[in-house]
Amino acid sequence: MAEAIERIARVGADERLVGVVTLPAKPRPGAPGLLLMNAGVVHRIGPHRFNVKLARAVAEDGITSIRIDLSGLGDSPNATDASHSGQQAIRDLQAAMDHLERHHGIRRFVVFGLCSGAVNGYRLALADERIAGLQMFDGYVYPTWKTHIVRRLVRFRALPWSALARKLVQRLSGQRPVRVLELGEGSDDTHLGIPTRPEFAQSMQALITRGTSVYLAYSGSFLETHNYTGQLRDAFAGAMFLDHVRYDFMPDVDHTMTSLAAQRKVIAATRDWIQSVAAEASARTGTTLASTSGAGSTGRSIQESFSPP
Amino acid sequence: MFPSFFGPSDRPLFGIYHPPADHAPADRAVLLCNPFGQEAVRGHRIFRVLATRLVRERIPVLRFDYHGTGDSPGSDEDGDLAGWTGDVRVALQELVARSGVSRVVCVGVRLGAALALRGAGGLPETMRLVLWDPVVDGASYLEQLRHKHVEALESTFSVADPAWRASLANDPAAFTSEAIGFALSERLRGQMRELSPQLLRAPDGADIHVLAHPSDARVGEWIASPSLRAARSSHWPIDEPFDWTASQRPGSPIVPAPALSRLMATISG
Numbered sequence: 001m002a003e004a005i006e007r008i009a010r011v012g013a014d015e016r017l018v019g020v021v022t023l024p025a026k027p028r029p030g031a032p033g034l035l036l037m038n039a040g041v042v043h044r045i046g047p048h049r050f051n052v053k054l055a056r057a058v059a060e061d062g063i064t065s066i067r068i069d070l071s072g073l074g075d076s077p078n079a080t081d082a083s084h085s086g087q088q089a090i091r092d093l094q095a096a097m098d099h100l101e102r103h104h105g106i107r108r109f110v111v112f113g114l115c116s117g118a119v120n121g122y123r124l125a126l127a128d129e130r131i132a133g134l135q136m137f138d139g140y141v142y143p144t145w146k147t148h149i150v151r152r153l154v155r156f157r158a159l160p161w162s163a164l165a166r167k168l169v170q171r172l173s174g175q176r177p178v179r180v181l182e183l184g185e186g187s188d189d190t191h192l193g194i195p196t197r198p199e200f201a202q203s204m205q206a207l208i209t210r211g212t213s214v215y216l217a218y219s220g221s222f223l224e225t226h227n228y229t230g231q232l233r234d235a236f237a238g239a240m241f242l243d244h245v246r247y248d249f250m251p252d253v254d255h256t257m258t259s260l261a262a263q264r265k266v267i268a269a270t271r272d273w274i275q276s277v278a279a280e281a282s283a284r285t286g287t288t289l290a291s292t293s294g295a296g297s298t299g300r301s302i303q304e305s306f307s308p309p
Numbered sequence: 310m311f312p313s314f315f316g317p318s319d320r321p322l323f324g325i326y327h328p329p330a331d332h333a334p335a336d337r338a339v340l341l342c343n344p345f346g347q348e349a350v351r352g353h354r355i356f357r358v359l360a361t362r363l364v365r366e367r368i369p370v371l372r373f374d375y376h377g378t379g380d381s382p383g384s385d386e387d388g389d390l391a392g393w394t395g396d397v398r399v400a401l402q403e404l405v406a407r408s409g410v411s412r413v414v415c416v417g418v419r420l421g422a423a424l425a426l427r428g429a430g431g432l433p434e435t436m437r438l439v440l441w442d443p444v445v446d447g448a449s450y451l452e453q454l455r456h457k458h459v460e461a462l463e464s465t466f467s468v469a470d471p472a473w474r475a476s477l478a479n480d481p482a483a484f485t486s487e488a489i490g491f492a493l494s495e496r497l498r499g500q501m502r503e504l505s506p507q508l509l510r511a512p513d514g515a516d517i518h519v520l521a522h523p524s525d526a527r528v529g530e531w532i533a534s535p536s537l538r539a540a541r542s543s544h545w546p547i548d549e550p551f552d553w554t555a556s557q558r559p560g561s562p563i564v565p566a567p568a569l570s571r572l573m574a575t576i577s578g
Contacts, residue, residue, distance in 0.1 A: 006382070008312050018312055020323075020380050041563065043353050045379055047556075048490025052380065075310065075325060075357060158468045223467030254465040256556065258458075260385075260487045 002026065004059035009103075011068055012095040018075040019044060019068030019096060022055040023104070028062025030285055031278040032132045033106040035096055035121075036067035037089075039114040039256070043074030047114070047256035050263055054112065057267050058274055064104055068096050070120070086193070089120040090127050097130055108132040110213075110277055112270060113139070115255065125207055125214075133213040133277040135270060138255055141218070141225040142197055142235035150227045197236065204241035211284075213277045215246040217269065221255035246273055314381075315373075316399045320392075323380035324373030324400060326407050327360045333367040337436060338410040339576055340401050340429070341372040344419035344444075345388075346454075346491035347461075348553040349378060352418055354563045359416075362573060369408035373400045375424075385492035390424070390500040397428025405434055412436040414576050419553055420444045423504055431512040438511075439575050441520040441568065442551065445531040447504030454488035457554040461489045465556075489554055506531035511540035518575045520545045520568060545571055 002025030009019035036051040038044060044067045045052050055065040069076035070092045072085070079088045093111065100106040110133030113121030118139030125134040195203060207214055218226045229249045233242055248269060253262040311328070314321040329335050341356045343349040360370040375393040377383030397415070405411055414437045417425030422443030429435045444450045459477050463469040476483035486493055506527060511517055517537065521528040523546045531537065532544050551565050 006314075006380070008314070010312075018310075018325075041354070042350060045350070048347065048350070049379070049385070050490075053384075056384075074353070075312065154468055221465050221467060227467075254462070256465060256490070258461050258465055258490050260490070260492055263490070 004056060009066055009068070009096075009099055011066075011099045012092070016077060016080075017068050017071065017092055017095065019066050019099075020055075021100070021104070022059050022065045022067075024059040024062045024064060026062055027064060028278055030282050031063055032108040032110045032274075032281060033097070033100045033104070034058055034063055034065035034274065035093055035109050035111040035124075036065060037093065037113065037117050037120060038070055038073045039117045041073060044069045048258065048263065050114075050257055050266075053263060054267050054270060058271055061271060061275060061278075063274055063278070064100065064106055066096050066100055068092065086120070086123055090124050093120065093124045094128055097128070108281060110135065110274055113137065115139075122203070125212055126203055129210065131212055132281060133215070133274065134207065135215040135217065135273065137217045137266070138219050138222065139216065140194055140200060141222060142200070142232075143225050144231060144234045146234060147225065147227055147231060151223050154223055154227065201236050201239045201241060204245060205239070208241050208244040213246070213273070213280065214241075214244075215248075215270075215273045217248045217250065217266070219253045219255045219257075220249075220251035227251075315403045316396075320376055320396075320399075321382060322373050322376065322396055322400060324371055324403065325360075326404070327364045327370040327372075328408070329364050329367040329369045331367070335367050335369055335408065335410050337412045337414055337576075338369045338371070338404050338408045339363055340397070340404050340413055340415045340425075341370060342397055342400075342415060342417040342421035342425040342428075343372070343375065343378065344421050344553060345378075345488075347457075347489040348419050349374075349421075351553055351555065351563075355418075355565075355569070358564050359569060359572060362569070363576065366573075366577060368576070369404070369410060371400060371404040371407070373403075386494050388492070388494055388497040390497065390504075393424050394428040397424050398432065401429050401432060401434060414439060416441065416572065416576065418442065420450070420501075423509055426509065426511060426517075430515055435515075437516040437518065437576075439518045439520065439572065441572065442525070442547075442553065443519060443521065443528060443531075444504070445506045445509050446527045447501035449527060450504075451485070451493075451498060451501055454493070454554075455484045458484045458488050461554065461556075506534050506536060508536070510536045511542070513539040515540040515542075517542040518545060519543070520547050520571055520575065522547055522550045524550075545575065547571060 004025055005023045007021045009021045011017040011019050039047055051067045055067055058065060071079040071088050097109050109130055111121040111124055111131055112135045114137040118136035121134050122136060125131040232247050236242055253265055257263045257266055311326045314323055316322045344352050356372050360372060363370050374381040375396045377385060377387035401413055404413060411434050413434045415425040415429040415435055416439045418441045422440035425438055459473045462473055517540045547568050549565055549567050
């Protein structure tokens with residue numbers, strides 16, 4: 001089987017941002033390109049090299065990808081102006097899309113974001129109509145009353161019996177105040193720039209209406225805020241977008257995919273979703289196999305590329 | 310800063326070359342050799358900051374990813390100490406060619422220290438080896454990785470599975486084939502087990518500076534062993550221990566200042 005090729009990408013008007021493009025040996029005609037970025041402060045390879053592994057996996061499906069360091073992260077320098085980091089991230093990702101369009105003829109994109117990357121992906125999708133698919137892994141969370149019950153139940157089950165007995169004695173003797181559960185607490189942190197439930201629902205609906213595919217995936221690392229299958233449906237009961245987004249709660253996968261099994265699971269799910277986005281794009285445009293994505297047209301020197309085995 | 314792929318076409322490596330400020334003539338160049346797995350992810354920012362400071366001192370720098378790591382081709386499963394040792398030599402030649410400087414200080418961190426010593430120790434271009442928290446005992450390092458892997462799982466999941474600790478305590482084979490997000494092939498584990506203070510020998514006359522926490526008994530044993538007898542070695546205690554496998558979180562100290570200062574002084578001196 002022919003191998004993918006990887007190339008250095010200097011992204012942006014002044015080629016300030018550092019990235020790597022993975023070009024499939026057999027590009028899927030009309031398929032969107034995949035955008036990958038930093039999660040937190042981890043450089044472009046992603047936590048546990050996840051971005052590299054995902055990029056090479058989707059290349060087997062004919063998907064071109066770029067993984068970049070956003071301004072001030074990894075090997076990319078800080079932005080030259082003092083703009084808000086969220087706005088800068090959108091500009092950086094748009095520059096990455098411009099790069100793939102200019103060098104490889106790709107005009108539609110899917111974006112995978114983990115944690116802070118999910119927030120960046122969300123903002124990008126709303127700001128730029130070239131985004132055909134948005135995957136938010138551990139993005140915004142909206143707890144329900146059931147979330148709080150599940151959390152307490154899970155914590156209760158995990159306690160050793162001695163600790164349980166001690167807590168009971170404390171409660172009965174009045175040493176520990178009983179906390180009154182407030183429905184929906186901690187869910188709408190507008191002061192942090194986190195969208196409220198109505199805002200999030202409105203954004204999801206806008207993306208769906210526009211034809212952007214959305215995949216919301218949650219790990220098992222956030223017992224406090226997202227802890228059962230179906231939480232999204234409960235949190236947004238009756239919202240129209242629910243029937244049109246892909247949603248997964250993966251309790252056996254942690255936030256940064258520490259185990260190889262977790263990495264494989266998320267990569268398989270992401271590949272499947274991107275394939276469906278690509279299929280939709282093909283159906284919509286009537287793309288034929290005779291067309292090409294223009295991969296390999298950069299003319300970069302061999303010293304800037306390699307073929308991953 | 311110039312990212313590129315370099316080396317043989319059948320085993321290219323990803324690297325970033327930092328030319329000296331003002332492209333001034335330099336009397337030495339620095340090759341930075343990564344640790345393994347999560348420790349390399351943790352070390353990325355440190356190496357970038359170190360490189361930035363070195364080029365201000367007009368010292369060119371090359372940092373790179375071994376085969377199967379970082380942005381270099383290959384998968385986790387391709388990990389191979391012999392291959393990585395060869396990668397160090399290829400990178401050193403790349404640095405000499407790009408910088409035009411034939412005196413190289415090799416900085417190796419954790420497992421990268423052993424690779425730098427083995428790969429560059431005997432080369433005429435290597436003027437000095439600076440080894441930070443070196444892994445000198447592969448068997449104990451593998452055992453440490455098992456424990457760190459379980460610690461990572463326990464910290465990342467909201468509720469830890471008690472079976473992880475039980476397996477760690479009762480099954481020596483548990484958590485051996487992967488470590489904190491990276492695969493450990495049987496071949497790599499075998500090679501690591503062969504790494505010991507007795508067998509990690511320094512070439513005659515090598516100029517070696519070891520930076521390590523005073524409580525690191527394995528490093529102390531290595532420094533006192535015949536393995537370093539033929540070398541001119543110095544031991545610089547770093548009093549602040551550094552957790553190489555910890556996750557990076559925004560706002561947390563990701564570049565330890567005392568070690569960075571000592572590295573700068575040891576490289577430039």
